[in-house]
Amino acid sequence: xxxxxxxxxxxxTAENEIKINSDGTDIERDDLVYSVNEWDNYAVEEAIQIxxxxxxxxxxxxxxxxxxxxxLRREMAMGADKGILISDDAFEGSDGKGISKILAAEVKKxxxxxxxxxxxxxDGAGQIGGMLAAILDLxxxxxxxxxxxVDSKKIKVGREVEGGNQEMNEIEMPCVxxxxxxxxxxxxxxxxxxxxxxxIEIPVHKAKDLGVDAASVxxxxxxxxxxxxxxxxxxxxxxxxxxSAEEKADKLIELLKAKGGIK
Amino acid sequence: MAQQIFAYILHKxxxxxxxxxxxxxxAKKIDAGAKVTAIVTGTxxxxxxxxxxxxxxxxxxxxxxxxxxxxxxxxxxxxxxVKLIPKGSILLCPHNTFGMDLAPGLSIKLDASxxxxxxxxxxxxxxNLKVIRQEFSGQVSTHILCDISNGAVVNTRPGSFKADESxxxxxxxxxxxxxxxxxxxxxxxxxxxxxxxGDVDITKSDILVSVGRGIGxxxxxxxxxxxxxxxxxxxxxxxxxxDAKWLDKSRQVGTSGKTVKPKVYMALGISxxxxxxxxxxxxxxxxxxxxxxxxxxxxxANVGVVEDMIEFMPVLTEKISESK
Ligand SMILES: Cc1cc2nc3c(=O)[nH]c(=O)nc-3n(C[C@H](O)[C@H](O)[C@H](O)COP(=O)(O)OP(=O)(O)OC[C@H]3O[C@@H](n4cnc5c(N)ncnc54)[C@H](O)[C@@H]3O)c2cc1C
Ligand SMILES: Cc1cc2nc3c(=O)[nH]c(=O)nc-3n(C[C@H](O)[C@H](O)[C@H](O)COP(=O)(O)OP(=O)(O)OC[C@H]3O[C@@H](n4cnc5c(N)ncnc54)[C@H](O)[C@@H]3O)c2cc1C
Numbered sequence: 001x002x003x004x005x006x007x008x009x010x011x012x013t014a015e016n017e018i019k020i021n022s023d024g025t026d027i028e029r030d031d032l033v034y035s036v037n038e039w040d041n042y043a044v045e046e047a048i049q050i051x052x053x054x055x056x057x058x059x060x061x062x063x064x065x066x067x068x069x070x071x072l073r074r075e076m077a078m079g080a081d082k083g084i085l086i087s088d089d090a091f092e093g094s095d096g097k098g099i100s101k102i103l104a105a106e107v108k109k110x111x112x113x114x115x116x117x118x119x120x121x122x123d124g125a126g127q128i129g130g131m132l133a134a135i136l137d138l139x140x141x142x143x144x145x146x147x148x149x150v151d152s153k154k155i156k157v158g159r160e161v162e163g164g165n166q167e168m169n170e171i172e173m174p175c176v177x178x179x180x181x182x183x184x185x186x187x188x189x190x191x192x193x194x195x196x197x198x199x200i201e202i203p204v205h206k207a208k209d210l211g212v213d214a215a216s217v218x219x220x221x222x223x224x225x226x227x228x229x230x231x232x233x234x235x236x237x238x239x240x241x242x243x244s245a246e247e248k249a250d251k252l253i254e255l256l257k258a259k260g261g262i263k
Numbered sequence: 264m265a266q267q268i269f270a271y272i273l274h275k276x277x278x279x280x281x282x283x284x285x286x287x288x289x290a291k292k293i294d295a296g297a298k299v300t301a302i303v304t305g306t307x308x309x310x311x312x313x314x315x316x317x318x319x320x321x322x323x324x325x326x327x328x329x330x331x332x333x334x335x336x337x338x339x340x341x342x343x344x345v346k347l348i349p350k351g352s353i354l355l356c357p358h359n360t361f362g363m364d365l366a367p368g369l370s371i372k373l374d375a376s377x378x379x380x381x382x383x384x385x386x387x388x389x390x391n392l393k394v395i396r397q398e399f400s401g402q403v404s405t406h407i408l409c410d411i412s413n414g415a416v417v418n419t420r421p422g423s424f425k426a427d428e429s430x431x432x433x434x435x436x437x438x439x440x441x442x443x444x445x446x447x448x449x450x451x452x453x454x455x456x457x458x459x460x461g462d463v464d465i466t467k468s469d470i471l472v473s474v475g476r477g478i479g480x481x482x483x484x485x486x487x488x489x490x491x492x493x494x495x496x497x498x499x500x501x502x503x504x505x506d507a508k509w510l511d512k513s514r515q516v517g518t519s520g521k522t523v524k525p526k527v528y529m530a531l532g533i534s535x536x537x538x539x540x541x542x543x544x545x546x547x548x549x550x551x552x553x554x555x556x557x558x559x560x561x562x563x564a565n566v567g568v569v570e571d572m573i574e575f576m577p578v579l580t581e582k583i584s585e586s587k
Contacts, residue, residue, distance in 0.1 A: 011399065013534075014476050017555055018402040027403060096367070096377060119363070123398050125379045126358075130367030139338060139449035142364040156453070161360045164458035164512060164519050169336075172449040178363075182506035223376040223410040227393075229403050231557075238551055238567030245575055248568050249582045252550065255566055256494070259548040261470055261527030262583060263495025 001056035001149075003047040004112045006103055006132075007040040007075055009068045010122035024228040036071040039118025041078075043179040045186040046147060047116055048079040054149055057081040059110065063091055063102055072202055077193035078186070088206040093219030100131035101217055105210035107136060114155075115176045119143045129178035139171050142178045266411065267352045268299045271344070272317055273335065273361055277309025279316065282357035282419070284426035287320050289355050289419050291427065292384035293392060298322035301434075302347065304332040304340055318434040320427065325439045331446040337364035338448040345372045346444040351414040353392070358418035359518070366416050375414035378407055382423040392417070400534050401559035420537055421518075461513025463497050470496025471525045473516055475539075476503040477532015477553065477572050484509055486576045487531065493583040499523065501533045517542040531572040535560030 011018070011032040019028045047058040060075040061084040062068045072083035086106055094102065107115055115133075119142060120126035126142070133140030146158030146166065153173060158166040160180050171177075207214050215221060241248045256262045270286035272279060283301075290299040301321035303314050306328050314326045325347065331339055344365075348354060350373065356362040358380045370377035382404075383395040391408040392415060398405055409415055465471060472491040478484065484498075491498045498514060505515045516523050517539045524545030531552040533539060540563060543549075551564035554571050561567045568575065 013399045013402065017557055018399045020403060027399070097371070100371070124396075124400075126363045127367040127377060127379055130364070131371050131377070134368035134371035140364075140368055141450060142337075143360055158456070159360065159364070160519050161455075162518055163522075164515065166456040166458075168453040168456060170451045170453055175449070181502065185508065223413075224378055225408045225410075227406040227408055229398075229405050232404050238549075238561045238564035240556070240561070240567045240569060245570055245578050246582070248570065249575070249579045252566065252568060252579065253582055253586055255548075256527065256550070259527050261494060261496075261529070261548065261550070262586075263470065 001050060001054050001113045002111055003051060003056065003058045003114045003116065004107060004110060005040065005043045005047050005058065005060050005075070005080065005116045006118075006128065007044065007060050007062045007071055008037045008118070008121045009034050009062065009064050009071045010037045013122065020229045020231065024230060027229060034067070034071075036074055037118050037121045039120060039179060039181055040075075041186040042181050042183050043116040043118055044075045044078055044080055045184045046179055047114070049184060050114070050147065050149065056113075059084060059112075061086060061103070061106055063087070063094075063099055069202055073194055073197050073200075074189055076197040076200065077189045083200070083202045085202050085204045086210070087204050088214075090207045090214035090218045093222060094217050095222040095224040096125055096127040097131060097223065098217035098221050100128055100135055102210065102212055103128065103132050104135040105212045106205060107132070109205075109210065113173045115174070117176070117178045119178045119180045126178070129176050133176035136176070139175045140177070141169055141171055141175070143180045144177045145180045145183045147177070147183070266414065267349060268293060268297045268355065269348055269352055270299055270301050270321065270355045271340075271365070272301050272303045272313070273357055273359070274303070274305065274313055277305070277313045279313060280357065281426065282359070282421055283317065284320060284428060285419065285421070285424040286355045286357070287427035288424040289381075289384055289417075292386065292424070293353065294387070300325060302327070302344065304329070304335065304343060306330050306333045314436045318432070318436050319430040320432050320434075322432050322434045324434055324436045326436055327443050328438070328440045329443055329446060334452045335361060336448065336450065336452045337361060338450040339446050341365055341369050341372065342446060342448070343443045344369055347439060347442060348373060350374070351412075353411060353414060354416045356416065356418050358420050362418045366418050370416040373414055373416065375416055376409045376411060377416045378409045379418040381417055381419045387411075400536050402557060421541060422537070459513065461511045463514070465497055465499045465514055465516070465523050466521050468497040468499070468523065469526045470494050471499045471516070471523060471528050472496055473499040473501070473528060473530050473533060474504060474572075475501035475531065475533030478504065479532075479573060481507070481509045483573055486573070486580075490576050490580045490583075493580045494529075496525075496527070501536075501539050530560055530564070531576065533560055534558050535563060
């Protein structure tokens with residue numbers, strides 16, 4: 001099976017405190033630690049496992065700048081066979097539709113049976129997979145937490161829906177799936193693994209290589225525009241308990257006792 | 264405003280999802296005087312009853328009765344909506360597992376703009392709709408301008424708009440079933456597999472000690488268990504803890520986990536994503552312990568402690584034991 005996995009380089013929000021720059025146009029990106037979007041690791045792991053079961057190849061692709069190459073290498077160290085960096089100044093400032101158009105052009109250059117994305121990324125939009133499928137006129141299933149290969153024409157997928165219930169579907173290939181965390185346990189990648197793939201050439205695809213009309217993507221083509229970033233005025237918010245750790249614990253215990261929090 | 268506004272009504276066998284009346288409120292934020300059309304798909308008597316119910320809240324209700332959408336398969340419903348919705352319209356949808364399945368692709372097929380997980384709508388600004396979204400797990404908000412000259416699909420975050428209960432629309436139901444068109448799809452719904460029950464039922468717990476990614480490693484889970492034991496409660500968690508297989512899925516709080524209604528909820532090392540908070544009902548007393556004072560959880564908590572949870576948990580456990 002030929003599988004393409006779309007991956008995105010994002011700031012690691014579990015480790016970073018996100019700050020807004022002085023004019024509110026962006027977040028402070030300089031000191032951030034970046035990594036691959038959490039959901040995308042699960043998608044790559046799933047692709048590798050399917051390939052190991054039924055054969056074929058896994059390609060990882062990202063739209064980004066030079067810095068995004070590192071996440072491609074990371075996913076190749078996990079076991080992806082190929083990496084593609086999709087990069088062009090014309091792509092900067094693309095909205096979700098722009099990103100999807102560019103990815104669709106990349107998909108058309110290959111012959112993929114399965115195209116995977118993460119269920120969502122740092123912007124929390126959860127939009128790319130569904131848009132990509134619609135542009136390519138392929139069937140789509142979102143928030144997938146189980147994939148069973150059936151035959152060369154179709155697969156069975158479980159979608160995780162409200163309450164943790166699982167909606168089972170049969171879907172024809174080629175198709176696009178957005179992958180939910182927890183579908184598998186992504187393998188660990190060490191420095192040595194990354195070193196092994198360090199010298200593999202990663203091709204760079206530009207707008208003209210993909211036949212993408214530069215005016216239809218990037219900031220020029222964006223119909224959805226971010227005006228500014230802001231921190232909403234603090235609402236009522238929590239009463240923050242001050243003091244040493246011991247003092248905080250004492251005060252908290254009093255409150256808990258009053259609220260029935262200690263039996 | 265020249266544009267027509269539609270809302271897709273999600274339901275289970277004729278019982279409307281909470282989003283049904285939230286979308287009325289959202290539509291009024293776009294245009295206070297809007298005549299909004301609800302689109303309801305399904306089949307049989309439950310569908311008829313729901314359409315009647317929705318007519319109280321929407322100026323117009325379009326009913327599509329077809330066995331092919333007895334279960335809401337987004338791949339089929341998208342086709343129906345593309346057929347029925349006039350170009351240039353605005354469609355509102357809930358940003359839940361159904362809306363995430365349906366809406367992005369729908370915006371492509373309608374050639375409309377798409378903006379997802381909207382938490383507030385500020386109104387029309389020229390040819391744009393101005394909305395607010397959150398990014399980076401709710402740590403920052405953004406104003407978004409969404410060009411609606413070609414229409415738009417807008418997914419709203421569940422619970423962000425207060426349900427409009429006025430029920431004063433006095434609308435009429437129109438049967439649009441015959442206009443639905445070709446309903447074949449390359450994705451077929453098979454069955455719904457219910458989540459498994461675990462060793463404890465956290466939906467019945469009065470006191471929950473809930474741990475998130477901040478717990479760092481599996482070896483720290485027993486430390487949280489000690490604390491829960493001292494408090495007389497149970498341990499629950501956020502999703503990453505279940506993904507890492509450190510705790511059973513039955514202990515996950517949130518939209519894709521359990522809906523809990525404890526008296527006291529202590530969230531340790533949990534940032535407070537809307538999917539997590541979506542599982543918290545019955546206004547418990549919320550205590551947040553987090554090392555980042557800017558964590559969104561402090562916005563919803565009653566009491567906050569800014570500490571490293573790994574160090575704080577044993578201190579708290581010991582002091583509770585002493586105080587007994
Ligand atoms: C400086 C800057 C300016 C921006 N300006 C705008 C703007 O004006 N308007 C606007 O709407 N957005 C803007 N964006 C956001 C950008 O367009 C988003 O990257 C895009 O919307 C897709 O990301 P998402 O988080 O919404 O994807 P989601 O749909 O949440 O992500 C789901 C999945 O899609 C795939 N995916 C997402 N992005 C990529 C990628 N780059 N390469 C490969 N796969 C990917 C991954 O598999 C991911 O798991 C800007 C971003 C930056 C950094
Ligand atoms: C369709 C869908 C459904 C989902 N359903 C759910 C759901 O049901 N339940 C759920 O929880 N999530 C759900 N999620 C995931 C959700 O979006 C978040 O990713 C998740 O809730 C984050 O979990 P967290 O708060 O534990 O981790 P993070 O967001 O990574 O937060 C970790 C927090 O711990 C703090 N911290 C770190 N170290 C320490 C320390 N030593 N001491 C104290 N604090 C520390 C950090 O400051 C941070 O605030 C869903 C996502 C999707 C797309």
